[in-house]
Amino acid sequence: MVENVHNYGGRWTEEKLDRVSAYLKAYLNVLKNQEFTRFYIDAFAGTPYYEPGEARKAADYADNLPGMQEPESVGLRRGSVKRALDIEPGFDRHIFIEKNARFAEELSMLRDQFQQKDISIRRGDCNAEIERLCEDDWKQKRYRGVLFLDPYGMQVEWRTIKTIAQTEAIDMWLLLPLGAVNRLLPRSYAPPEPWAKRLTTFFGTDEWRNAFYMEDEQTDLFESDPSFKKRTTVTGISRYFVERLQTIFGNGLAKEPLVLTNTRGIPLYLLCFACSNPNPKARAIALQIAEHILKDKP
Numbered sequence: 222m223v224e225n226v227h228n229y230g231g232r233w234t235e236e237k238l239d240r241v242s243a244y245l246k247a248y249l250n251v252l253k254n255q256e257f258t259r260f261y262i263d264a265f266a267g268t269p270y271y272e273p274g275e276a277r278k279a280a281d282y283a284d285n286l287p288g289m290q291e292p293e294s295v296g297l298r299r300g301s302v303k304r305a306l307d308i309e310p311g312f313d314r315h316i317f318i319e320k321n322a323r324f325a326e327e328l329s330m331l332r333d334q335f336q337q338k339d340i341s342i343r344r345g346d347c348n349a350e351i352e353r354l355c356e357d358d359w360k361q362k363r364y365r366g367v368l369f370l371d372p373y374g375m376q377v378e379w380r381t382i383k384t385i386a387q388t389e390a391i392d393m394w395l396l397l398p399l400g401a402v403n404r405l406l407p408r409s410y411a412p413p414e415p416w417a418k419r420l421t422t423f424f425g426t427d428e429w430r431n432a433f434y435m436e437d438e439q440t441d442l443f444e445s446d447p448s449f450k451k452r453t454t455v456t457g458i459s460r461y462f463v464e465r466l467q468t469i470f471g472n473g474l475a476k477e478p479l480v481l482t483n484t485r486g487i488p489l490y491l492l493c494f495a496c497s498n499p500n501p502k503a504r505a506i507a508l509q510i511a512e513h514i515l516k517d518k519p
């Protein structure tokens with residue numbers, strides 16, 4: 222029985238999950254004969270199943286039909302956590318981070334369903350939890366892992382991405398919320414201070430001001446402060462973020478992330494991949510797989 226279902230997402234949700242799942246399978250295959258402890262970390266775990274828009278009506282109807290209570294038969298889709306657990310043979314350890322108490326409770330039920338698997342659920346903010354996780358000496362302990370950052374909005378802080386990179390052992394899939402960032406960038410004036418602070422925490426620098434704004438030549442000569450106008454688009458935001466990621470992952474970054482759009486073709490998210498392992502051979506294999514997955518639908 223599914224109690225708490227996470228209602229969110231659309232076509233782009235399956236697009237990203239298909240790709241991340243394809244990577245997890247390929248990753249496990251590459252590491253299958255190696256003596257590493259393999260982690261899957263889901264930093265925005267959600268619930269085992271999610272329900273995209275239209276599925277609710279189908280679920281209400283099917284509640285009354287015998288034999289129709291299986292999650293997939295009522296339009297529910299497997300979320301990232303369930304997809305990772307379903308892989309056989311799978312990861313050695315699973316860490317699921319989730320802020321929402323009801324969702325965390327739903328996740329804990331997976332322990333009954335997957336009794337053979339090592340599952341740890343951490344209720345809290347992903348930035349603090351990842352900081353704690355990365356304090357371990359991943360390389361020395363021969364830990365390797367894939368970490369998926371799948372936020373709704375701008376919850377991931379730049380310092381968290383840096384911490385992940387410093388482990389030199391984690392491959393990261395990250396969803397950049399293009400729409401959310403773009404909404405904090407007004408067209409004809411600079412973002413008010415609380416928005417600006419948020420953008421600086423997100424990008425890890427206030428250089429975004431120069432990248433996204435220019436002084437407006439129409440500024441009145443008698444005004445004491447210059448006014449600004451926006452000079453970027455979602456494409457510019459994507460490019461800027463990729464450049465920022467490159468400052469910490471160098472050539473471990475997949476340079477052509479995937480733009481995920483809604484049904485009207487409006488860009489919502491950018492799916493990015495980066496490998497923190499500096500070993501050239503490991504990095505080349507990881508990038509080859511990820512770049513292929515980003516380019517062609519698995």
Ligand SMILES: C[S@@+](CC[C@H](N)C(=O)[O-])C[C@H]1O[C@@H](n2cnc3c(N)ncnc32)[C@H](O)[C@@H]1O
Pocket residue numbers: 227229238264265266267268270271299300301302318319320321324345346347348371372373376
């Ligand atoms: C887009 S959903 C994740 C969906 C999930 N990966 C799946 O495939 O179903 C984002 C999730 O992150 C949780 N969340 C929001 N802010 C968070 C934070 N700061 N730290 C951890 N989890 C957070 C939300 O409660 C929500 O369940």
